[in-house]
Amino acid sequence: xxxxxxxxxxxxxxxxxxxxxxxxxxxxxxxxxxxxxxxxxxxxxxxxxxxxxxxxxxxxxxxxxxxxxxxxxxxxxxxxxxxxxxxxxxxxxxxxxxxxxxxxxxxxxxxxxxxxxxxxxxxxxxxxxxxxxxxxxxxxxxxxxxxxxxxxxxxxxxxxxxxxxxxxxxxxxxxxxxxxxxxxxxxxxxxxxxxxxxxxxxxxxxxxxxxxxxxxxxxxxxxxxxxxxxxxxxxxxxxxxxxxxxxxxxxxxxxxxxxxxxxxxxx
Amino acid sequence: xxxxxxxxxxxxxxxxxxxxxxxxxxxxxxxxxxxxxxxxxxxxxxxxxxxxxxxxxxxxxxxxxxxxxxxxxxxxxxxxxxxxxxxxxxxxxxxxxxxxxxxxxxxxxxxxxxxxxxxxxxxxxxxxxxxxxxxxxxxxxxxxxxxxxxxxxxxxxxxxxxxxxxxxxxxxxxxxxxxxxxxxxxxxxxxxxxxxxxxxxxxxxxxxxxxxxxxxxxxxxxxxxxxxxxxxxxxxxxxxxxxxxxxxxxxxxxxxxxxxxxxxxxxxxxxxxxxxxxxxxxxxxxxxxxxxxxxxxxxxxxxxxxxxxxxxxxxxxxxxxxxxxxxxxxxxxxxxxxxxxxxxxxxxxx
Ligand SMILES: Nc1ncnc2c1ncn2[C@@H]1O[C@H](COP(=O)(O)OP(=O)(O)OP(=O)(O)O)[C@@H](O)[C@H]1O
Ligand SMILES: [Mg+2]
Numbered sequence: 223x224x225x226x227x228x229x230x231x232x233x234x235x236x237x238x239x240x241x242x243x244x245x246x247x248x249x250x251x252x253x254x255x256x257x258x259x260x261x262x263x264x265x266x267x268x269x270x271x272x273x274x275x276x277x278x279x280x281x282x283x284x285x286x287x288x289x290x291x292x293x294x295x296x297x298x299x300x301x302x303x304x305x306x307x308x309x310x311x312x313x314x315x316x317x318x319x320x321x322x323x324x325x326x327x328x329x330x331x332x333x334x335x336x337x338x339x340x341x342x343x344x345x346x347x348x349x350x351x352x353x354x355x356x357x358x359x360x361x362x363x364x365x366x367x368x369x370x371x372x373x374x375x376x377x378x379x380x381x382x383x384x385x386x387x388x389x390x391x392x393x394x395x396x397x398x399x400x401x402x403x404x405x406x407x408x409x410x411x412x413x414x415x416x417x418x419x420x421x422x423x424x425x426x427x428x429x430x431x432x433x434x435x436x437x438x439x440x441x442x443x444x445x446x447x448x449x450x451x452x453x454x455x456x457x458x459x460x461x462x463x464x465x466x467x468x469x470x471x472x473x474x475x476x477x478x479x480x481x482x483x484x485x486x487x488x489x
Numbered sequence: 490x491x492x493x494x495x496x497x498x499x500x501x502x503x504x505x506x507x508x509x510x511x512x513x514x515x516x517x518x519x520x521x522x523x524x525x526x527x528x529x530x531x532x533x534x535x536x537x538x539x540x541x542x543x544x545x546x547x548x549x550x551x552x553x554x555x556x557x558x559x560x561x562x563x564x565x566x567x568x569x570x571x572x573x574x575x576x577x578x579x580x581x582x583x584x585x586x587x588x589x590x591x592x593x594x595x596x597x598x599x600x601x602x603x604x605x606x607x608x609x610x611x612x613x614x615x616x617x618x619x620x621x622x623x624x625x626x627x628x629x630x631x632x633x634x635x636x637x638x639x640x641x642x643x644x645x646x647x648x649x650x651x652x653x654x655x656x657x658x659x660x661x662x663x664x665x666x667x668x669x670x671x672x673x674x675x676x677x678x679x680x681x682x683x684x685x686x687x688x689x690x691x692x693x694x695x696x697x698x699x700x701x702x703x704x705x706x707x708x709x710x711x712x713x714x715x716x717x718x719x720x721x722x723x724x725x726x727x728x729x730x731x732x733x734x735x736x737x738x739x740x741x742x743x744x745x746x747x748x749x750x751x752x753x754x755x756x757x758x759x760x761x762x763x764x765x766x767x768x769x770x771x772x773x774x775x776x777x778x779x780x781x782x783x784x785x786x787x788x789x790x791x792x793x794x795x796x797x798x799x800x801x802x803x804x805x806x807x808x809x810x811x812x813x814x815x816x817x818x819x820x821x822x823x824x825x826x827x828x829x830x831x832x833x834x835x836x837x838x839x
Contacts, residue, residue: 228615235612243600246641311596318560320585321613
């Protein structure tokens with residue numbers, strides 16, 4: 223077997239192992255399905271009742287934003303799960319086997335990608351029930367979902383690095399929330415950014431979360447004239463800007479996390 | 490084995506035994522530091538192919554560090570380590586394909602069932618799906634886990650996890666097996682069962698490096714032993730050789746009434762090769778002797794007609810606890826705070 227073939231096979235073996243866990247741990251299913259439903263409903267009816275946006279229903283404005291927020295949060299699972307594997311000595315077991323050193327990380331991030339895709343499907347269906355509509359072509363819509371998942375996948379590798387360095391699942395979870403909350407809120411996710419104070423507006427404009435949300439809105443056809451994006455480059459070319467971010471995150475954190483993994487021992 | 494010709498004194502410190510062509514493990518001058526802590530301070534050892542080495546030492550001695558380096562999990566700061574003739578650092582992948590590791594803490598995936606755990610490991614050794622499954626079934630049977638094969642490992646007892654962990658390390662029929670404290674935390678019955686598994690493996694020709702804090706365990710399973718303390722080898726040899734270091738055997742009598750002890754000493758002194766030792770609170774007298782069971786018989790004859798009511802009489806060979814005490818001046822238990830008690834004269838330890 224070629225080295226690449228073996229690496230792919232090892233990655234799949236670990237992916238399968240991680241997905242079995244998803245089936246056996248109810249909390250994970252809840253995290254992946256019920257909480258997105260709850261968020262869609264809460265935002266749709268609580269914020270939606272107070273934030274009228276001319277020319278578009280709040281449900282249509284909201285869904286691309288909440289897709290992005292949920293899957294970015296989902297990346298914390300990657301870090302926390304790896305830290306847990308470290309704590310339980312499983313990484314030692316894996317590292318003593320003649321398997322590809324990328325496999326544990328590939329298997330982790332791919333399983334989390336699957337979990338994110340599941341969340342998106344659940345949210346999408348919920349969104350359709352409460353008034354979200356896709357007003358573009360199937361191709362564009364699929365491109366929108368693909369772009370969201372790509373950024374989420376890249377974030378997963380960032381969190382994988384954090385998980386291997388921090389080593390305590392609870393700390394990974396809590397520390398990353400402190401970063402991810404502002405990251406997903408100082409953006410165009412839930413409200414238009416027109417009235418943000420200047421500094422926040424600047425952050426929101428260059429925030430990759432804003433870009434992926436803007437890109438998704440355009441690809442799903444969930445836009446309105448009044449929502450004309452800022453004329454900063456990032457939001458004028460949201461797809462490209464998102465691809466750039468994803469590419470940079472992957473290029474930095476895949477090699478970095480594999481390197482750290484190679485010299486990580488559990489205790 | 491290789492060391493048999495050497496004198497006991499040489500065995501206690503000197504260089505490792507001469508390296509043979511059939512050594513499955515060769516370690517030379519291994520050093521590992523963690524910041525200011527020197528976990529290993531120049532460890533040398535060899536393990537002949539097909540033999541069992543017991544690596545003994547108290548908490549923090551460096552046992553796990555040795556195992557981690559040999560199983561490619563850690564990189565040493567200095568020194569050399571070879572397993573099946575391959576450098577553990579340069580040839581890590583080939584080493585991994587030849588070894589099995591059961592770490593100090595069971596590394597099983599709690600969410601997977603017993604058979605899923607083993608199949609996963611089999612797949613990661615690239616055994617192929619069918620073979621991984623077959624091998625998993627075989628090992629579950631052998632380790633008495635067949636009934637629990639389809640339950641998540643979360644529901645397993647400590648002993649079951651431990652067995653599953655060992656089974657996982659055997660999936661690929663390793664030539665060299667590393668067992669880091671395989672029986673710590675097991676109840677006496679599980680410990681006995683584990684000893685049988687390990688003895689079976691050794692009989693089957695697997696080279697085993699086993700770490701333990703239980704001297705009885707090493708005595709029972711290992712062909713040779715290496716004792717380490719503070720990252721240094723303080724003794725090596727067979728169990729018998731190590732025991733010989735603390736002196737020969739002793740005759741011990743425990744009686745119901747301490748008042749008769751002086752009279753007993755009087756009667757027994759002619760048999761002793763050295764000064765008898767009287768333990769009044771323990772109502773016990775102990776004297777170094779040479780010779781076998783006939784000394785005991787002779788002693789009993791001499792005690793005939795004394796007022797002593799003997800509750801226990803025996804010829805006692807020193808066990809490895811005595812060895813450890815004699816070598817380090819400390820007992821092996823964690824209570825060994827009494828750390829700096831001076832080394833007692835060899836042979837009179839305890
Ligand atoms: N990751 C680490 N960071 C810092 N110090 C460490 C680390 N791992 C081990 N040590 C230190 O190295 C020394 C040897 O540790 P090691 O785990 O090898 O001992 P051990 O003989 O296996 O002990 P035990 O019987 O308690 O398992 C100890 O002093 C320990 O504190
Ligand atoms: Mg240890």
